[in-house]
Amino acid sequence: MRMEQVAIQTKTFETNDITKLLQAIDKDIPYELESLVYYPYYLFEYKIKAKGLMRLKGHIGCTIDAISGRGAMIDQKPSLYEGEIHLQNALRPKLAMEAAIKKADEYLFHTASLKLKFLTMPKVELVNREIFYRPYWIVTPVDKNGTATKLIVDAVSGTYHPI
16 A cells, blocks of 8 residues: 655544544444545645734635635644555545635635725735645444444544535
C-alpha cells in the first residue's frame, strides 16, 4: 500500500470514543468500526484590513471542500499535524489549488459583504494556503433484523450521517 505524507486534522474522537458516542444513542445495537477515511479540504488564511462600522484588522480564514468546492468561514485554524495516510483511505481532490483559491476569494468577498458592513472595499492578502485531510470513521450499526446501514462519523466533531 502506498503512503503519502500530508497535513491531517487532529482527531477528537478515537475508536472507543465513537463506540461510546453511538452506544449512548442506542445501547442495544452493536457498532462495527470499519475504517478511517480522509476527506480533502483547502485551507486559506487572509490578512484583512477594512473600514466599516468598526475598523477591522487581522486575519480571516476559510476552507474549501476539495471535492464539491463548497466554502465555509472558520473561526480558528484547525489543529493540523503532518502524518502518513494510505492513499486508498483518502479521497482525491477534484478541485485544483488555483481553482480553490478563486472559489475562496469569491466566497470570502460574498460572505463579508453579507455579514459585515464595510464603508470601503476591504483589502485582503492571501497569507497561507494548504490542503489538509479531515478524518471520518465508517461505522456499521447492525440492527435487530441483521440489516446494516453504514454511518460516516466525523472524527473531529462527532457528528454522523447515514451513507
